[in-house]
Amino acid sequence: MHHLTFTAQDQDRGNRLDRFLADAAAELSRARIQALIKDGQVTVNGAAITSPKHRIQPGDAVDLKMPEPEPAQPEPEDIPLDIVYEDDDIIVIDKPAGMVVHPAAGNWTGTLVNALLAHCGDSLSGIGGVRRPGIVHRLDKDTSGLMVVAKNDRAHRRLKAQFTDRGRAGKLLREYQALVWGAPLPALGTIDAPIARHATNRFKYAVAPARGRDAITHYRTLTKYSAPDVEGEDKTVAALVACRLETGRTHQIRVHMAHIGHPVIGDPLYATGFSNRVAALPENARSAILSLHGQALHAAKLGIEQPATGAYLSFTSDLPQDMRDVIAALSAES
Structure with a gap:
């Protein structure tokens, strides 16, 4: 214990x-x-x-x-994994959008944990509890990209310490790329806004200065995209932004970008008021956005210290095809 x-x-x-x-x-x-x-x-x-x-x-x-972890209840499933890196202590996965990280109500099979149990067997850490073996951090179901998983309890504790420390003493890096509506002003900035569970919708989170936990996102605009409006004049409609997490609250980037008026494109929770923006786009861009597999958010960079040796490991992941399709369609209009 x-x-x-x-x-x-x-x-x-x-x-x-x-x-x-x-x-x-x-x-x-x-x-x-x-x-x-x-x-x-x-x-x-x-x-x-x-x-x-x-x-x-x-x-x-x-x-x-x-307490000492109980044997994991989920069944191992032979689900293909995109393994970016693996050693005796950790495994780094490039998770596709649509894959749930751990079993829960409505998703007892087909999860990343089921796949990891088949791939790693008994070597997975049990600190995460019965249904979350090895999971140090997670990505939302419809967010794609890089995740690190611990293969033993020592690695889990040391990785968790890096995430808790927020990279202050080490070199932890978590950077996402997101396609957002409009373009943030200023183009480079920090969002420091506490987050708590939404007061009335249990599926959502919200900025809540009085009761929220600290949440800090550093963003920078990479590319702006424009399209003709109803009068035929070019107008900035979207941007590709890089978001570096200093904290790791649930839905943090999605909540923060919506908070500053630039929600992630395709976000079913936080961009619900932007359906008219989709309808106003040219056909190619509209079709590409409607074909997204989830919100246009991807964990593109991950930097950690190897928990046993302390060596710095850095990983990058290309944007998934559906996000690249949206970018291509928006670029053609710009």
């Missing part, structure tokens, strides 16, 4: 214990956290707390005991 220890900050005041831990220990599902709390595995300032609804205060020391 090992321990994960966290200290509540000012922005955590009054937050539920299970929500606090779900954000702080992102490798664990909220359901698993609730089960651990009810099982007496969580203390606050040294006192055992068994209610997930317990409200925490700034300065609270929260200790989570992690």
Whole structure:
């Protein structure tokens, strides 16, 4: 058994214990956290707390005991994986859009975990819990790109420390490329806006300064694309942006880009008000956007320190074909 220890900050005041831990220990599902709390595995300032609804205060020391992982319940499945790199400690995957990372309600099979169990067998780390072996961080189902997975518990702990540290002491790099509506102004900037679960829609997250956890995204505009408007004048309609994560909140890039008025193209949650933009585009561009396999968001660069040797490893992934098709169609109009 090992321990994960966290200290509540000012922005955590009054937050539920299970929500606090779900954000702080992102490798664990909220359901698993609730089960651990009810099982007496969580203390606050040294006192055992068994209610997930317990409200925490700034300065609270929260200790989570992690029992030895149970055998993974998902079945191994012979699903092809695009393996970018593999050694005795880690495996780096280029995940396609449409693949769920770990089994959950409605997606018990066909996930990355099912594929990893078949590929790696018993070597996967179990820190992520019964249904998330080896998973250090994750990508949304319809986000493609680079992910690193731990193959043993030592690697998992050291990788998780890199992600928690946000690259301050090391060289962790997570950079995404996204096609967004319009073009951000300024073209280079930082979005520092806390994120919390949406107040009314449990599938969404939102910028929430009073109750959200800190979330920081650095972006830069790579290319702007224009198309003729109804009067025949060229107008910037979209841009390709690179987003470097300093934190890793759920839906962070999607929420942040929508927050500044430039949601990710094809995003079913955060770009719902932009369907008229699609309809106004020339046929080729409209068809390419409607053919996207998900939001136009791709984890393009990943830099980590190898957890056993400390050697710096850097990986890049080309944009998927559907995003390249959109770029080609928009470029033809520019």
